[in-house]
Amino acid sequence: MKLYFSAASPYARKARVVAIEAGLAAKVEMVEINPWTDPAGYRDLNPVGKVPTLVSDDGTVLFESTIVCQYLATQAPASGLLPDGAARWQALRLDAIATGMLDASVNARVETLFHEGDKLSQKFVDRQVWSVNTALDLLEREASALDGKVTLGQIGVGCALAYRDFRFAADDWRKGRPKLAAWFAKFAERPSMQQTRPPA
Ligand SMILES: N[C@@H](CCC(=O)N[C@@H](CS)C(=O)NCC(=O)O)C(=O)O
Known part of the structure; x- marks a missing residue:
């Protein structure tokens, strides 16, 4: 492959x-x-x-x-990354939340980088930020779903949170979200995450 x-x-x-x-x-x-x-x-x-x-x-x-x-x-x-039965839908649901957050993060960045002159749509960017924050709040509420064996869901969430650190470090997504922050601190130590760190 x-x-x-x-x-x-x-x-x-x-x-x-x-x-x-x-x-x-x-x-x-x-x-x-x-x-x-x-x-x-x-x-x-x-x-x-x-x-x-x-x-x-x-x-x-x-x-x-x-x-x-x-x-x-x-x-x-x-x-076991894509389990069967109910666990599969739980994994895919987590991945969908993470993907939505990632899409909103990338949209906001692309709009900021690519706008021409004064044509930046702050309204569009604010809407993306809102989506990121509501997704983060949902993940904090459902943080217990991140425990247990690693699935595509956790990987999606881990990569989306790492992207917040990579491109939006100043926003401090951890503030007010202690459970998510604690989960990510451990997940980020996995060799798979360490070996795929983006360039500085
Ligand atoms: N929905 C796509 C998004 C992929 C995506 O946007 N990748 C970016 C890099 S982060 C890209 O290749 N951008 C190039 C472009 O938009 O032309 C996926 O999940 O694979």
Whole structure:
């Protein structure tokens, strides 16, 4: 398998962490790219030019981090990363909260970086910040769901929180959210998280 990623992408980080946690690291060739430079031919694989993209051993090309992560997890069922039954929906629910938070974080950053002149939509940015905060508050309320065996849900949440630290450190998401902060402090120590830290 081949996984196209960029070192700073939190979406690609999810897939990289899953590959490591699933015990598949040796089977996944990591290909680092910068999607913003539009490498030649990359859009033949992924029409929207984003990372991550996974090319499976049978040549199937998958994108959207949630789908890539689920594919990797199903290659290593014994890992328990995508459990069966009710636990699966709990894992996917956590991942959905994390993905919503990540999307809102990235939207706010992209609007701030790419706006032209005075055209920054503060209203749009404020709406993203609101989404991030409500997602963080929900995770704090449901922090007990993060305990137990690692699933795609915890990985999604861990990568989304790490992205807040990476790009929005001044916002201090930990304030008023002690349970989430305590959970993340431990999760961030996992070798899979340490090995995929974004560049300084
Ligand atoms: N919904 C996508 C989002 C992926 C995404 O936005 N990746 C960013 C890097 S963090 C990217 O490749 N951006 C390049 C672009 O938008 O052209 C996923 O979950 O995979």
